[in-house]
């Protein structure tokens with residue numbers, strides 16, 4: 001009798017996917033640096049735009065997504081990155097649904113680590129999902145969405161700290 005064997009799934013066939021969650025209100029060049037580096041480490045990066053109830057939103061989530069998509073370097077990076085909104089759900093549930101291998105976050109400083117560590121531990125407690133931390137590019141250590149918005153709103157120059165489309169979007173608001 002001829003036995004037809006199931007095609008076996010080798011480790012090379014498994015898509016390695018990570019998830020970069022955040023408010024991205026709006027995306028900065030610091031975020032973009034982390035996403036670009038994540039795309040070099042994983043087959044697919046899911047940029048998950050989530051509403052953080054602790055923060056008042058500046059841009060609607062749909063606009064934040066648009067700005068992220070327009071900011072991604074075209075080609076190797078944009079081909080590997082998906083940008084999606086998730087609302088009213090635990091991050092770990094999104095991770096399970098999308099079968100991501102890890103949550104990936106950039107760290108600018110020890111302050112970031114202190115903020116991120118409890119979330120990483122809670123997420124691992126809930127489902128076992130790991131969080132991978134990448135050291136942020138020191139060129140953007142001082143860059144955050146809230147700070148660039150404040151500096152811009154008071155007339156300061158944020159050129160080079162955010163993608164050009166974000167600068168244009170901020171100018172259009174003021």
Ligand code: PNS
Nearest residue numbers: 021022023024050052089090091119122
């Ligand atoms: O860019 P932010 O605002 O620091 O991102 C925080 C975010 C959105 C990643 C975090 O608030 C989050 O994961 N929210 C989803 C809801 C959730 O799972 N909360 C429990 C986290 S341990």
